[in-house]
Amino acid sequence: xxxxxxxxxxxxxxxxxxxxxxxxxxxxxxxxxxxxxxxxxxxxxxxxxxxxxxxxxxxxxxxxxxxxxxxxxxxxxxxxxxxxxxxxxxxxxxxxxxxxxxxxxxxxxxxxxxxxxxxxxxxxxxxxxxxxxxxxxxxxxxxxxxxxxxxxxxxxxxxxxxxxxxxxxxxxxxxxxxxxxxxxxxxxxxxxxxxxxxxxxxxxxxxxxxxxxxxxxxxxxxxxxxxxxxxxxxxxxxxxxxxxxxxxxxxxxxxxxxxxxxxxxxxxxxxxxxxxxxxxxxxxxxxxxxxxxxxxxxxxxxxxxxxxxxxxxxxxxxxxxxxxxxxxxxxxxxxxxxxxxxxxxxxxxxxxxxxxxxxxxxxxxxxxxxxxxxxxxxxxxxxxxxxxxxxxxxxxxxxxxxxxx
Amino acid sequence: xxxxxxxxxxxxxxxxxxxxxxxxxxxxxxxxxxxxxxxxxxxxxxxxxxxxxxxxxxxxxxxxxxxxxxxxxxxxxxxxxxxxxxxxxxxxxxxxxxxxxxxxxxxxxxxxxxxxxxxxxxxxxxxxxxxxxxxxxxxxxxxxxxxxxxxxxxxxxxxxxxxxxxxxxxxxxxxxxxxxxxxxxxxxxxxxxxxxxxxxxxxxxxxxxxxxxxxxxxxxxxxxxxxxxxxxxxxxxxxxxxxxxxx
Ligand SMILES: Nc1ncnc2c1ncn2[C@@H]1O[C@H](COP(=O)(O)OP(=O)(O)OP(=O)(O)O)[C@@H](O)[C@H]1O
Ligand SMILES: [Mg+2]
Numbered sequence: 336x337x338x339x340x341x342x343x344x345x346x347x348x349x350x351x352x353x354x355x356x357x358x359x360x361x362x363x364x365x366x367x368x369x370x371x372x373x374x375x376x377x378x379x380x381x382x383x384x385x386x387x388x389x390x391x392x393x394x395x396x397x398x399x400x401x402x403x404x405x406x407x408x409x410x411x412x413x414x415x416x417x418x419x420x421x422x423x424x425x426x427x428x429x430x431x432x433x434x435x436x437x438x439x440x441x442x443x444x445x446x447x448x449x450x451x452x453x454x455x456x457x458x459x460x461x462x463x464x465x466x467x468x469x470x471x472x473x474x475x476x477x478x479x480x481x482x483x484x485x486x487x488x489x490x491x492x493x494x495x496x497x498x499x500x501x502x503x504x505x506x507x508x509x510x511x512x513x514x515x516x517x518x519x520x521x522x523x524x525x526x527x528x529x530x531x532x533x534x535x536x537x538x539x540x541x542x543x544x545x546x547x548x549x550x551x552x553x554x555x556x557x558x559x560x561x562x563x564x565x566x567x568x569x570x571x572x573x574x575x576x577x578x579x580x581x582x583x584x585x586x587x588x589x590x591x592x593x594x595x596x597x598x599x600x601x602x603x604x605x606x607x608x609x610x611x612x613x614x615x616x617x618x619x620x621x622x623x624x625x626x627x628x629x630x631x632x633x634x635x636x637x638x639x640x641x642x643x644x645x646x647x648x649x650x651x652x653x654x655x656x657x658x659x660x661x662x663x664x665x666x667x668x669x670x671x672x673x674x675x676x677x678x679x680x681x682x683x684x685x686x687x688x689x690x691x692x693x694x695x696x697x698x699x700x701x702x703x704x705x706x707x708x709x710x711x712x713x714x715x716x717x718x719x720x721x722x723x724x725x726x727x728x729x730x731x732x733x734x735x736x737x738x739x740x
Numbered sequence: 741x742x743x744x745x746x747x748x749x750x751x752x753x754x755x756x757x758x759x760x761x762x763x764x765x766x767x768x769x770x771x772x773x774x775x776x777x778x779x780x781x782x783x784x785x786x787x788x789x790x791x792x793x794x795x796x797x798x799x800x801x802x803x804x805x806x807x808x809x810x811x812x813x814x815x816x817x818x819x820x821x822x823x824x825x826x827x828x829x830x831x832x833x834x835x836x837x838x839x840x841x842x843x844x845x846x847x848x849x850x851x852x853x854x855x856x857x858x859x860x861x862x863x864x865x866x867x868x869x870x871x872x873x874x875x876x877x878x879x880x881x882x883x884x885x886x887x888x889x890x891x892x893x894x895x896x897x898x899x900x901x902x903x904x905x906x907x908x909x910x911x912x913x914x915x916x917x918x919x920x921x922x923x924x925x926x927x928x929x930x931x932x933x934x935x936x937x938x939x940x941x942x943x944x945x946x947x948x949x950x951x952x953x954x955x956x957x958x959x960x961x962x963x964x965x966x967x968x969x970x971x972x973x974x975x976x977x978x979x980x981x982x983x984x985x986x987x
């Protein structure tokens with residue numbers, strides 16, 4: 336076996352040009368593939384992290400009815416008991432009760448549908464980082480009465496400025512329409528400009544008297560845990576402790592987020608597979624050329640008594656050693672690049688506008704998990720083996736009489 | 741009964757039986773004994789190569805069969821036949837056919853490795869054989885760095901390394917100049933005399949034919965003559981053996 340390895344290695348370098356070209360192709364292909372995949376992966380992860388951090392948090396609790404119809408009177412029952420439980424739960428890092436209303440926004444220019452989110456600014460700040468999206472003016476911690484925090488995009492499309500007033504109209508808990516004027520305290524820009532145009536934030540203390548003058552009601556509680564991995568277990572415990580509410584983890588709330596995470600994994604393997612399939616033809620071509628040049632030598636080996644199995648093994652070794660040398664080099668280079676870019680980030684500023692409307696960051700930090708990495712290695716090995724098989728079988732089936740030609 | 745190591749029983753070989761049949765061998769009956777030094781001669785296309793292929797189990801006769809040391813190799817399973825060749829038959833080819841990426845010593849060792857001999861034995865035997873063929877100082881040379889004559893001597897050493905029952909050589913001197921050819925013959929003859937190694941070789945070269953003790957002449961796929969030559973010029977002299985050692 337060791338000797339076969341030696342012959343294989345020396346055979347590879349008999350035609351340094353041809354082997355070199357294949358080697359470079361494998362190195363370049365895998366480097367580009369793995370870096371691309373790491374970048375896509377990074378983008379997806381950042382998107383997911385951003386949504387979790389800025390808005391969704393790790394878990395949310397609602398009245399199950401509210402999730403279906405979003406009616407103002409489907410608020411969380413036994414809210415005080417829930418607060419008690421959350422405050423005593425060691426896993427909870429912070430929680431934010433929210434009052435939600437879907438309604439109309441009227442500006443001097445036009446009327447548009449909006450989602451109004453009434454927030455407790457102290458608790459919200461402990462739970463999410465949405466306040467960090469402030470671009471102009473002030474967050475809701477201003478002294479202005481009936482302050483509203485709106486998206487920069489909404490501000491522009493309604494031709495409004497900080498300090499201008501707008502009217503919000505929505506249904507109260509009794510099913511009656513109610514309106515009030517709010518003053519714009521500041522504007523934000525989240526990663527998604529669609530979101531920015533359709534959501535406004537107000538203080539819960541301003542919204543509650545309009546929506547439910549008689550009692551304190553909340554539609555949603557967002558919970559941030561000390562560790563995202565505790566989400567499932569936390570949600571199970573809450574559901575067991577209180578009836579009449581529905582607790583959900585971040586991926587239940589936003590299935591598209593977990594789809595994104597899975598998509599990242601799938602893309603990774605698809606890209607690797609496509610690159611490897613292209614390389615497989617290179618391997619096949621190179622090895623077939625190498626064999627056709629050496630028919631006489633293979634005939635000699637069979638004549639003097641080398642078994643067909645060993646001839647097969649020899650050609651497999653040549654092919655696999657050559658490809659894997661390139662693959663390992665390519666992957667190592669890719670990991671170095673990814674590690675570097677993971678610190679500095681890759682700046683896609685030139686496409687920033689397009690990316691932003693889809694809700695993506697323009698500085699991307701590529702990542703690759705150990706599992707994904709293992710997946711790539713498996714694909715590389717399998718494809719290398721498969722594409723080496725045909726030349727090796729071809730060699731093995733030669734007639735020993737080739738030696739006389 | 742077993743004084744012969746190869747026996748052909750009415751072997752015929754027809755190439756392309758279905759299209760343009762070529763009757764390369766026609767009912768050939770031959771026996772070869774241990775220690776022979778035999779040349780197969782005849783005009784081009786007379787069937788010399790075809791006959792050697794049959795004797796070496798590289799090709800199958802269309803009819804008849806070949807026995808080696810009492811074992812019928814015709815009809816043997818391919819994988820068994822390869823193993824049989826490894827253990828019993830040595831080959832020297834016209835084009836030397838060494839492994840180009842191996843040194844002389846590695847080429848000689850390789851066949852012993854296939855036979856699964858111990859590393860120590862391989863080393864020792866490869867060096868001994870290369871010394872015997874006069875290449876003690878070229879052990880680490882690769883085929884490309886050696887002359888045709890030197891490469892063919894490595895090939896002879898390789899054939900000897902596996903301790904075969906006999907060595908088949910199809911026109912081993914065809915690509916060599918006269919002095920290299922005679923030198924190779926000297927070596928083969930010496931091995932034959934001193935160690936009783938059986939050589940069967942085909943050739944067109946009269947000087948090579950003259951060195952053989954038995955000459956089989958093929959004509960048109962049949963044995964035309966089969967003569968035993970008296971030992972004459974082939975006797976190895978003091979002078980000859982010195983020439984081998986110092987080469
Ligand atoms: N693979 C083959 N297919 C068809 N015909 C063949 C094949 N090999 C040899 N022959 C034919 O069989 C006959 C005997 O060929 P062979 O090679 O045995 O002759 P040879 O005596 O070795 O000739 P040479 O001295 O030229 O080497 C020739 O007519 C040749 O053309
Ligand atoms: Mg011939």
